[in-house]
Amino acid sequence: AAKDAGRNRLAIYTQALSHAAEQRQRLEQELRQALERQEFLLYYQPQVDNQGQIRVLEALLRWQSPHRGLVAPDVFIPVLEDTGLILEVTRWVLQEACQQILHWQQQGLPWRVSMNLSPRDFQQADLAGSVLDIVQQTPIAPSLLELEITESVLLDASAQVQDSLARFKAAGIPLLLDDFGTGYASLTYLQQFHFDGIKVDRQFVDGLPDSPQSVALVRGIVTMAQHLGLHVVAEGVETAQQALFLRQNGCPILQGYYFDRPRPGNYWSERGNATYPAVC
Numbered sequence: 651a652a653k654d655a656g657r658n659r660l661a662i663y664t665q666a667l668s669h670a671a672e673q674r675q676r677l678e679q680e681l682r683q684a685l686e687r688q689e690f691l692l693y694y695q696p697q698v699d700n701q702g703q704i705r706v707l708e709a710l711l712r713w714q715s716p717h718r719g720l721v722a723p724d725v726f727i728p729v730l731e732d733t734g735l736i737l738e739v740t741r742w743v744l745q746e747a748c749q750q751i752l753h754w755q756q757q758g759l760p761w762r763v764s765m766n767l768s769p770r771d772f773q774q775a776d777l778a779g780s781v782l783d784i785v786q787q788t789p790i791a792p793s794l795l796e797l798e799i800t801e802s803v804l805l806d807a808s809a810q811v812q813d814s815l816a817r818f819k820a821a822g823i824p825l826l827l828d829d830f831g832t833g834y835a836s837l838t839y840l841q842q843f844h845f846d847g848i849k850v851d852r853q854f855v856d857g858l859p860d861s862p863q864s865v866a867l868v869r870g871i872v873t874m875a876q877h878l879g880l881h882v883v884a885e886g887v888e889t890a891q892q893a894l895f896l897r898q899n900g901c902p903i904l905q906g907y908y909f910d911r912p913r914p915g916n917y918w919s920e921r922g923n924a925t926y927p928a929v930c
């Protein structure tokens with residue numbers, strides 16, 4: 651009987667595995683179609699300065715699936731990365747972001763747009779070349795686009811990665827290190843790779859202002875960044891207390907639900923230049 655039970659468990663386990671594999675394959679198939687059928691869209695979330703003005707809007711990818719509804723990137727970006735489809739999606743995001751910058755500029759809205767690059771994008775032979783081609787085809791200043799890169803890109807910073815980063819910098823495109831503090835990058839590393847700023851990860855902001863550890867870490871990060879001439883953006887700001895703490899501790903540019911959630915581009919066009927309430 652014990653043997654039978656073992657065999658049953660194995661059968662159930664095998665079944666579960668092949669079920670997962672099937673689901674994964676279906677998702678992959680749907681994502682290929684999503685590209686063809688143009689089911690991706692961009693939401694934008696503002697970075698607000700201490701005057702309450704929008705400085706930058708971060709482009710955040712969404713998938714409007716006919717079966718699944720509006721899907722968040724955490725669900726499908728890993729699959730896009732595994733399959734290499736991310737290269738095409740990044741290209742689309744970049745084109746869309748450049749058109750949006752142009753559109754806002756024509757409306758008299760002087761906003762930058764930041765977009766996320768995947769570590770996988772850096773494996774492309776001429777990432778910088780293909781990015782710069784698209785930017786230069788749009789009549790916008792390259793400095794209106796910002797690129798957000800995660801620390802894992804720097805871990806195996808090959809000559810190819812370094813070359814791409816240097817070319818972005820030379821073209822006047824600001825580079826931001828995303829999710830700062832969750833990986834292994836040191837601040838001196840950042841200068842070497844020409845970064846303009848860092849985005850302090852939400853996990854540190856979460857603990858403000860009550861957790862002594864979070865307070866110490868954020869103060870330390872901001873102080874060192876200032877000495878190195880790096881901009882600091884805090885992400886995941888959800889409360890007035892967090893915003894106040896950050897502003898009083900040298901971090902003027904804030905992003906998070908406290909100000910606004912990510913929303914479609916035309917929402918921001920209609921909202922225009924209206925400011926957010928000043929925090930301090």
Ligand code: C2E
Pocket residue numbers: 695709710711722723724727743765766767768798828829852885886887888905906907908912
């Ligand atoms: P990220 O670049 O760190 O983006 C910030 C994420 O935090 C966004 O999630 C945003 O909606 C969320 N967020 C913003 N403010 C708050 C807040 O106050 N509280 C909380 N709890 N969350 C907040 P989202 O849009 O789901 O994106 C998740 C991640 O997916 C992004 O993290 C980024 O790594 C990736 N991603 C999004 N769009 C793209 C893209 O076009 N290309 C690539 N390669 N990755 C993307």
Ligand code: MG
Pocket residue numbers: 708765766798828
């Ligand atoms: Mg980001």
Ligand code: MG
Pocket residue numbers: 828829849851885
């Ligand atoms: Mg981030």
Ligand code: MG
Pocket residue numbers: 829
């Ligand atoms: Mg993140």
